Amino acid sequence: MIALQGCVFSPPQRMPAPATQAPLFLPPTSAPLRNEPSQTPEQFQPTPTLPCVDSLTFISDLTIPDGSIIQAGASIDKRWEVENSGTCNWESGYFLRLIAGDELGAGSQLALTPARSGTRTVIRILFQAPAEPGNYRSAWQAHNPQGQPFGDPIFIDIVVEP
Numbered sequence: 001m002i003a004l005q006g007c008v009f010s011p012p013q014r015m016p017a018p019a020t021q022a023p024l025f026l027p028p029t030s031a032p033l034r035n036e037p038s039q040t041p042e043q044f045q046p047t048p049t050l051p052c053v054d055s056l057t058f059i060s061d062l063t064i065p066d067g068s069i070i071q072a073g074a075s076i077d078k079r080w081e082v083e084n085s086g087t088c089n090w091e092s093g094y095f096l097r098l099i100a101g102d103e104l105g106a107g108s109q110l111a112l113t114p115a116r117s118g119t120r121t122v123i124r125i126l127f128q129a130p131a132e133p134g135n136y137r138s139a140w141q142a143h144n145p146q147g148q149p150f151g152d153p154i155f156i157d158i159v160v161e162p
């Protein structure tokens with residue numbers, strides 16, 4: 001025998017349902033609503049894509065530091081490390097153009113080394129030192145396929161001696 005002290009047991013009682021209680025099923029009062037598109041597929045416009053941005057950041061001279069002494073008539077293999085710091089990939093149509101100084105046998109326009117956005121690459125130009133002694137500088141700028149210049153210019157700065 002178990003004795004419970006201080007507890008009062010009341011048997012469960014059935015409560016009558018209030019008269020205002022809602023029924024479990026409500027009949028529809030109108031036709032169901034349809035979620036109809038407000039435009040036909042031909043009217044949808046694609047989200048416009050923003051144009052990419054061209055940029056070139058000079059990192060370092062890999063060969064021929066500024067002020068290097070070069071023998072007259074010597075071949076010069078100049079290399080720069082740069083970063084494609086824009087959002088456009090450099091593909092065909094991108095080029096380097098001489099913007100100041102002597103072309104030093106390289107011509108005035110060259111293809112830009114292809115590079116994906118956010119990557120580093122090496123730009124290489126083969127120059128020829130002039131026969132005349134003196135200070136020479138050749139400055140180059142990257143251009144996009146539309147001919148617009150962008151980014152840091154790169155250059156070679158040499159002293160030619162006989």
